[in-house]
Amino acid sequence: MIKVLVTGGAGFIGSNFVRYALKTHADWHVTTLDKLTYAGRKENLHDVMDDPRHTFVHGDICDAAVAGPLVEASDYVVHFAAETHVDRSIMAAGDFIKTDVEGSFVLLEAARRSPALKRFIQISTDEVYGSVAEGSSTETDELKPRNPYAASKAGADRLAYSYWATHDVPVIVTRASNNYGPYQFPEKIIPLFVTNAMDDIPVPLYGDGGNVRDWLHVLDHCRALDLLIHTGKNGETYNIGGGNEVRNVDLTRAILKHAGKTEALIRPVADRKGHDRRYSLGTAKLQAMGWQPQVAFEQGLRDTVAWYQANEWWWRPIKERDPAYKAYIEAQYGKR
Ligand code: NAD
């Protein structure tokens, strides 16, 4: 059995990756290491918790006593665990530095002591390039992160690279664009807006709604990671973009249309501080390896809206019964 450690496997992308990995690779044993923060939920893995090829470990990547032996026992590490919400990093950045930078350091130190380790996939983000006025970011572009989340991810991104350059740890760095799909925590724009719309609650659109994000279906992301695990080159960085650049206002209109609601639900609110105007990824490097996104955005968005409509069991407990979530929504949007 090939032993794969997935950190942050109870989060949005991590849980989709765990499910994809178990389905795609009969010879993989997957261990999820997750702290179960507000964003990590066992419900995200409900259908694979009893799979004999999956082990769930509740623990913190910053805890070397827990994380170290798991890394040392692995063939591949796919490191998703992070604090991930830009708005929360603007409110308070401490947890981002702790988990995204220091947590990555703990894992990399363990990787350094693991001669059997074949891959360490450092999941970075397109946000490390900062706002892109024109053209698209390529992997050799300068990093210009502009919010505390992006800066902490950039720190981890280069720290991981340094462990390849210095210690020969088999690191690959990936920078993906905005993911969408099932099991995304309802603080990010798509699940927040879909679930608000279902209940006829206004959707808070920041600024003039003209900010552009590139959307990547989470399964296309998983397929790219799978390819890189098998045929990527250590020490290299790979952009993973969906090729779907959409203004937030157009995304919002599409969500409302698929949810069967009118644009009267759009509520323009004060802009995010330091709001990056546009992200855009050049993906020629990955495409040259044979990867192409397979999910068309229009269909993927329609299916994603349908998933939240069909899975109220998953999100209603968060939105209606989690006091921490309600406090966050009030702090973020109450006076906006
Ligand atoms: P998420 O917030 O849904 O999940 C993060 C997971 O990490 C949660 O399960 C959480 O419990 C876990 N976690 C947090 N701190 C931890 C710690 N100290 N120890 C162990 N587990 C911890 O995030 P996501 O959207 O699935 O993002 C996953 C990764 O992909 C992150 O590294 C993020 O920066 C990156 N990324 C995300 C996107 C996107 O659009 N969502 C795009 C590019 C890159």
Ligand code: TDX
């Ligand atoms: O209520 C909102 N209103 C709004 O207009 C929210 C939550 C967001 N927005 C805007 C801000 C962004 O321009 O929508 C866009 C997308 O926002 P988020 O869903 O918060 O994502 P973003 O800030 O782009 O970051 C995401 O993509 C890169 C992920 O959260 C990161 O983890 C990833 O690295």
